[in-house]
Amino acid sequence: MKSSNFPSVRVDPSLREAAEKVLESEESLSSFVEHSIRYQIQRRNLQRTFIERGLAAAAEARHSGEYFSTDDVLTELDQIIDSHRSR
Numbered sequence: 001m002k003s004s005n006f007p008s009v010r011v012d013p014s015l016r017e018a019a020e021k022v023l024e025s026e027e028s029l030s031s032f033v034e035h036s037i038r039y040q041i042q043r044r045n046l047q048r049t050f051i052e053r054g055l056a057a058a059a060e061a062r063h064s065g066e067y068f069s070t071d072d073v074l075t076e077l078d079q080i081i082d083s084h085r086s087r
Contacts, residue, residue: 006037 016029023032061067 006033 019032020029023029
């Protein structure tokens with residue numbers, strides 16, 4: 001597959017300087033930008049999936065009429081966390 005380019009982005013010089021200051025050793029500004037784009041794509045996909053699952057759960061609760069109290073949910077989550085901590 002042939003590679004392609006992102007469009008040039010004009011930024012304030014202070015933003016470019018701030019980005020250059022946080023570059024790791026042997027890291028280029030281009031690789032930093034590419035990594036940032038990949039991270040944001042992943043983050044937004046996860047966010048979209050989370051929202052879709054929440055909306056589906058809400059629709060299912062409306063359909064079934066089965067709802068859970070906040071206290072019950074938090075208690076169950078605490079139990080899950082405690083079981084993972086004790087491992």
